[in-house]
Structure formats: C-alpha cells, structure tokens
Amino acid sequence: MDDMKVINFMRLRTAATIFSVIIMVGSVAALAIKGINWGLDFTGGTLIELVYDQPVRTADIRNQLDAAGYNNTVVQEFGSARDILVRIPGDDPKMGSAITTLLDQNYEGTVNAVRVEFVGPQVGERLREQGGLGMLFAMLMITLYIAFRFQLKFSVGAILSLAHDVIFTLGLFALLGLQFDLTVMAALLAVIGYSLNDTIIVYDRIRENFRKLRKGDAEEIINVSLTQTLGRTLATSGTTLMVLLALFLFGGDMIHNFAIALIVGVGIGTYSSIYIASNILVYLKISREDLIVPVKENEELDQLP
Numbered sequence: 072m073d074d075m076k077v078i079n080f081m082r083l084r085t086a087a088t089i090f091s092v093i094i095m096v097g098s099v100a101a102l103a104i105k106g107i108n109w110g111l112d113f114t115g116g117t118l119i120e121l122v123y124d125q126p127v128r129t130a131d132i133r134n135q136l137d138a139a140g141y142n143n144t145v146v147q148e149f150g151s152a153r154d155i156l157v158r159i160p161g162d163d164p165k166m167g168s169a170i171t172t173l174l175d176q177n178y179e180g181t182v183n184a185v186r187v188e189f190v191g192p193q194v195g196e197r198l199r200e201q202g203g204l205g206m207l208f209a210m211l212m213i214t215l216y217i218a219f220r221f222q223l224k225f226s227v228g229a230i231l232s233l234a235h236d237v238i239f240t241l242g243l244f245a246l247l248g249l250q251f252d253l254t255v256m257a258a259l260l261a262v263i264g265y266s267l268n269d270t271i272i273v274y275d276r277i278r279e280n281f282r283k284l285r286k287g288d289a290e291e292i293i294n295v296s297l298t299q300t301l302g303r304t305l306a307t308s309g310t311t312l313m314v315l316l317a318l319f320l321f322g323g324d325m326i327h328n329f330a331i332a333l334i335v336g337v338g339i340g341t342y343s344s345i346y347i348a349s350n351i352l353v354y355l356k357i358s359r360e361d362l363i364v365p366v367k368e369n370e371e372l373d374q375l376p
Contacts, residue, residue, distance in 0.1 A: 098242020110252030126152035228351035262336030
C-alpha cells in the first residue's frame with residue numbers, strides 16, 4: 072500500500088451519485104414518454120425471406136419500402152448479400168407477394184420470395200413477458216448469491232449497480248428510438264453477466280483488504296482495492312470494446328443493435344462497478360466488523376489459556 076500510488080476514486084463519489092441520479096431520471100423519463108420501440112419479435116408482424124440473383128444493399132431496399140409507404144420495416148442480410156430478410160408490421164396474407172412485386176419492379180434482375188411467415192402479437196407479448204421475468208429472476212438470484220458469498224450490504228450495491236446499467240441501456244434505446252428485439256434482450260442479459268463479473272472481482276479485493284489492512288477507513292480501503300483492480304478492469308473492458316466495435320462496424324444490420332447495447336452496457340458497467348457498487352458500500356457504512364469471519368465455539372475454547 073505504501074509503495075503503490077492510490078487513486079482517490081471516492082473523492083468524486085458525490086459528483087458520481089448526482090450524475091447517476093440525473094441519468095436514471097432521464098432514462099426513466101425517456102421510457103415513460105417515448106417508450107421502447109419494440110421489434111417484430113415482440114409486437115408481431117410478417118417475415119419475408121427474399122433471394123436476389125445479385126448482391127444488393129439493404130439500405131436501398133429499405134429506402135424503396137419507405138418510399139412505398141411501408142414504415143418501421145427491418146431489412147437484414149441473411150447469410151449473404153443476396154439473401155435478405157424483411158420484417159414488416161401487419162398480418163396481410165398478400166403482403167409477401169406485394170413486397171416481392173414492389174422490389175422486383177425496382178430491380179433489374181429477379182427477386183423471389185422463398186419464405187413468408189407471420190408472428191402473431193400473442194407470441195410477441197409472451198416473449199416480452201418471459202424476457203422481462205427472466206431478467207428479474209436473474210437479478211433475484213444474483214442478489215441471493217452476493218448476500219451469501221459476501222454480505223447483505225454488498226448485495227444491495229451489486230443489485231443497484233445492475234439495475235442502473237439495465238435502466239440506462241433501455242433509456243438510451245428509448246431516447247434514440249432504436250428497435251428492441253430478441254438480440255437486444257440477449258445483449259442486456261450479457262451486460263448483466265459482464266457487470267456482475269466486474270463487480271465481484273472488485274468486491275473480492277475490497278473484502279480481502281478490509282481483513283488484511285489494519286489502517287484506513289472504508290473510503291481509503293475501497294480506493295486501494297479499486298486501484299489494485301483498475302489495470303485488470305481496463306484491460307478486460309478495452310479488449311471487449313474493441314471486439315464490439317468491430318461487430319458494430321462490420322457485423323451487418325442483423326447484429327447492429329446487439330452491438331450497440333453491449334457497447335453501452337460494457338461502458339456503463341465499468342463505471343457502475345466503481346461509482347455505484349463500491350460507492351453504495353460507503354453509504355451503507357461498511358466496516359471491518361461486517362466482514363469478520365465468525366469464530367466457531369470449539370476454536371474459542373482452544374484459544375483459552
């Protein structure tokens with residue numbers, strides 16, 4: 072501790088708390104006012120798989136559909152630049168042939184529809200409910216795990232940190248009007264796992280230092296612990312973000328929003344492991360007494376003279 076330059080993270084904890092409250096209020100307001108732009112996986116609609124005789128750009132197809140009055144459509148490559156998936160609201164049984172005819176008229180070659188499927192709103196609603204319940208169940212199990220492995224105060228910090236990350240990501244998607252589909256739901260669950268892993272590593276070091284260091288209050292010990300884990304956190308977050316940026320830039324439309332959700336989640340998760348999960352411990356007045364390993368009765372008798 073004496074040889075290491077300790078970064079005073081907790082010096083900014085009040086400013087970080089104010090910042091977190093502001094972005095949480097903004098996120099909740101965006102969700103309440105604009106709402107989530109649910110994808111066809113959740114709202115229902117028609118899925119059309121098209122095969123072109125030559126590679127095409129999804130942006131051109133999307134512009135043709137927008138010009139024809141088909142709004143809120145999702146156009147994605149499906150394996151190659153010749154295989155295209157079009158997802159469009161509505162359950163008209165003739166929509167498949169109408170879309171195919173429209174696109175064929177604006178294309179010099181040939182366009183064929185090889186699959187037309189309809190996802191009903193009941194299926195979409197069930198997916199939305201099950202996805203939300205799955206996320207809540209995951210957070211409940213995380214709360215129990217952290218309370219069992221560490222201590223109840225650590226559990227409060229971890230669950231508030233995870234809720235902070237999820238709400239911010241959802242709020243950003245609502246604010247920007249980005250479509251929320253099953254891939255984004257999967258990204259949110261991945262964000263929960265990533266953020267939890269980062270938080271547990273920080274918590275392990277905080278617990279270890281509370282038991283090992285004889286001097287220093289809670290803020291000083293947390294600063295030491297965060298400084299010791301900073302290198303690992305930056306290395307993990309940095310390499311993860313590089314991969315996600317590659318997916319965002321070169322992964323195609325199908326995983327575009329998936330990559331955005333993970334980039335936002337990893338970034339805010341790194342912040343929250345320091346200024347939410349660790350900061351909460353200071354507010355809850357964590358102390359050495361909270362982390363003392365209980366001595367068994369037989370061990371106490373052995374220590375008597």
